[in-house]
Structures are given as structure tokens and as C-alpha cells.
Amino acid sequence: MKDTLSSLLESAIGALKHQGVLPDDLQPAIRVDATRDKAHGDYASNLALALAKPAGMKPRELAEAIVQALPESDAVQKTEIAGPGFINFFAATDAAAQIVARVLDAGDTFGRSLIGQGEKVQVEFVSANPTGPLHVGHGRGAAIGDCLCRLLEATGFDVTREFYYNDAGVQIHNLALSVQARAKHLTPDDADWPADGYRGDYIARVADDYLAGHTVVADDREVTAGGDPDDLDAIRDFAVAWLRREQDLDLKAFGVAFDVYFLESSLYDSGKVDATVKTLVDNGHTFDEDGATWLRTTSFGDDKDRVMRKRDGSFTYFLPDVAYHLDKWQRGFTTVINEQGADHHSTITRVRAGLQALETGIPEGFPDYVLHQMVMVTRSGVEVKLSKRAGSYVTVRDLIDEVGRDATRFFLAARRSDSQLTFDIDLARSQSNDNPVYYVQYAHARVCSMLRRAEDAGQPFDHSLALSQLALLDNDQEKTVLNRLARYPEVVENATKNREPQQVAQYLLDLAGDFHSCYNAVKVMVDDDATRNARLALGLAARQTLRNGLDLMGVSAPEEM
């Protein structure tokens, strides 16, 4: 519909140029938007407003001229000029209703597109180090990241989900010491407990399993416990595998699966860290000072230079980070999106600067970042601190157990990532209708119920009859649903382009609302076969679109509630 209107406007502009009303060299960007207010018709264009100045005409006069020059079309019932010079289009009912046929025909593919053209995209998200179960912040990252991946897949990109972690750093050493302490029957309250040790109860479980000689299988590794409490290396290997498995279980419960687990240590093993250093040095972007080697990141927009090799000879974290992103580029990912907590935002400039200093033709904006702000968790109105060491933080699995996977995913992905989020556990776990995901799912279940009812009444849905009678969908509420359905593909495209999964959530709430209103205003199960089937078809189209959108969010679409 939108495309139709755009091309109508285009030919009108062409005609006006021909008549000499508009200058020939004018190249207007024709824009048609769905209206917010029914009084403004179904679609509106601001073309006359945008062109008034270059054309040297008053907006309303120009709008008049454009409307006069518009070709006839069956799709348009009437046009109006309103406000400062908007051209409002009222869609012909049967033309608008054709969206139902389109949705039913496309089915699961409605809203999908090929704009990605198979481009290889990598999304790195969660990337938690294996020192504890995933917390709510990771959950937000997982919900947003996975939804982004689903959006990218739906728009024709070739997506790789990647999880990056470090199994050898200082944090992991602390983990091993903590497990060892537990294995020697110390508790976090003992004087000898490691200073920076992890205090969570899970440490004791790791220690028990280690002493018992258990074998753990994670997605990317398998380790059998040595059982010797003095063998710190064995303890570390086992603990890492144990927590990787724990995180796998968290992710599985959340419905998120990764294609690649990438180890920071592999960058050292493969020589990529050394190669990166050599390139940076050879390119002359480094200097030595205070016994350390620095990278001159200020040449690439950073506000100060950064140490890359410490005085003790080891590297700061950002060097392997640069090597890692070079590796991503070399693997053929022209678009890379890093979803991570905003508390690490300072790495962006550094990593990009490092990549530029390699002078290998990597674009300046590489990689893309999607940052999510902090999640504050409250219980009984009191903040629960997010700390792995405290051991009292809310995990992803806590939330899933308490409020369910669907609600957790929806909550965490339904808000803009760059605003802070308060997760009120009491509210979220109360199974009340405050929960917006129920609202959307209920709309879906209602259509299913309607269809069951039609079957039971011996009046099953007649597809071909319905499609021939779509023009009967002419109530205000039905038109609202039709217009909403027509916007879905654009929402998917926009959400993908802007990397904003919350747009999908917002759309689903709007569509569900439109449907519920329509459902209450217009009775579907009427005696007239034509009307009933046309309305069932509208319900089916709404159900299909709800299902497709929910699927993008990784949320189920239940047939009954």
C-alpha cells in the first residue's frame, strides 16, 4: 500500500516537472507514513511541505497541485489536504484488506525479507567469564542479543552467535582458590578464606563435585575432576568446566544457543596476540615509557594513550581484544555487533583505535556496539546487589524459575537498551495481568479459541470464501487492525536497522490492543458465511503476525492460557 502511494506520488511529481510547475532537477525523497490519527486517513505524506521551499510555492498550493496530478488508483478511496499541507490518503477498503491475504499466504515468513542479502553478521553477546551463574545483567544482554540475532536472521542476514570468555585470568585464579578453600572445608567466614574469593554457595557444590571425581560436560568442554585438593591446576580446569556447564544450563533455560564459544587464551595459543603486537609496533603506533609499551590510541580519537604491554611483560586486556576483533574481521564478518553492558563502554574507542592502528582496511566504525544499561533488581522494595562475590545476586535462572522464561525475556527486551531497568521481582513474579506478555499471548490464544469454536459449531474456516470477501472488513476497528498488520514488515526492518528489539515488543502490544478492541466491538461468529469467514481470516492474520513477532523475541505463542 505504501509503495503504491509512493509510486503514485512519484508520477505526480514527474507530471508536475513536465508541466514546468516544479524544477526538473528536483530529487525529492518521497515519504509516506502511516497516520497516527484516523481523522488523517490511513497514510499521509509530507511531500508538499518538504518541496514547498525548493518549488517556491506555498505548501497547501503545492499539495493541491500534487493531488491534481495524482493518477487514478483503485487503492485510494480519497485524498485530502490537511493541516499545513499534508496529503492524507484514505485507503479503499478492499485494497487495505488484501493485507490479510498477504499475511495468510506468507505464513511464518510474513515480515521476513532479504535485505541482508546473506551478508555474514556476527553478534557477540553475554560473554560472561565462567566464575558464576549468569546474573540479571547477563540476562538482559542475552534477551537483547538473541532478539537482535533473530531480527537479523529474519531480514536475510547470515548470523553467527558468539560467546567470548577468558578461562585463565586473575578472576579465574580467584575462582580456583575459592573452590580449593571449600575443598579444604573452609567457609567464606573463616579468616583463611581467600581475600578476593567468591562466596556464593555454588562454590561449595563445585568443590563437592571435584572431590567426588565427577565429570562435567559443557557445550564447549568436558572435564573429569582430579579430586586432589592440592592440585590447583586441576581444580581450575574443573571449576571452569563446571561453571561453563552452569551457564549453559542458564542459557538453555532461557532459550539461547550459541554457535561459537571463543576463548581468549586461544588468541595467545594461535599467535594472534603476538602478530597483533608486531603489526602495531611495525606501524609505528607504539612507544615505550615507564618500562611498559603503549599504544598511541590518541592518534585515533582516544583521550589518552593506553598501555598494551605491562611492565611485567603481560598484556592488558585490550590487546587480546584487538586481536580478537581482527580475527572476526578476517573470518569475513563485515558487520559485527557487540552487545554488552554499558559499564564497559570505554572499551569501544580503545578497540576501534587499535583496529585502525593495524591499518588493514577495517572501517572506522567497526565493530558496532549495542550497550545495555544496568539492571537494578529489587525485592520487597529493597535493592539486591549484583555481585558475584556476595553470592546473593539474582540469577537468570532465579527469574526464569519465578516468573517464567517468556515473561523474563519479554521484560528484559521490551525496553530501550540505553535506559536503566528496574526489575521488581515481586511484581514480576506475581502472576497478575500487570505482565504485558500475557496481554499479547492472550490475543493469540483468543484467535485459537475462536477457531476451535468455529470447528465445534460445524462452521470451519473457509479459506477461499474468506479471501473473496475481505472487502467486508470495513469496521473502524477492523481497519485499524488491517493497517497495523500492514506495518509489521516495516517494524521488523526498522528494529533490525536500528538494533532496537524493543520496537518489536511495542508493536506486539499495539497489535494485541487493536485486536482486543476489535474482538470486543465486532462479533466474529455470525451466521452470514461471508462475513464470518472474512472476520476469521482477519483473526488468523493477526494470530500469524503475533506469532511471528513473539518468535522474534523468543517468546512462545500459546494456543490456550
Place this chain on the structure above:
RNA sequence: GCGCCCGUAGCUCAGCUGGAUAGAGUACCUGACUACGAAUCAGGUGGUCGAAGGUUCGAAUCCUUCCGGGCGCACCA
């Protein structure tokens, strides 16, 4: 002090990259099940879009400066 993000109804948040009279949910009032699921719907109350300037036909949206909140500012990750 410097950098990034945020500030929209009492509360939780949308606002489709500049459009028309700023919208939902929740809460609070009033109504609708002898019609398809009332986990729903219809209506009402509720706003200096943090503040002040600027850009233009037009600003919650873009620019500047303040105010307030969060997060960063390591030879930690």
C-alpha cells in the same frame, strides 16, 4: 574535573531517525459477560516532554549551555 547514557502522566515506559491536538499500561473513578475466553473492552481524571536559548514552515526528537540521576575514567576485565 573529563567522557558516554538517561530525564515524557502519581508509578513503569512507548513515541516509527523532524510532522498534525504528545500516547499506552498501571493506579484512581464510571460503565460492559442470558454474544465468540472479563487475563478483555468502552469512557473519565491525570502533561511547563528536567530548564533556558537556538536551527525552520514545524522540535519530545537536531545544536548549545545549565540542572538532576546512572556508568565509566587502571600497567583490572
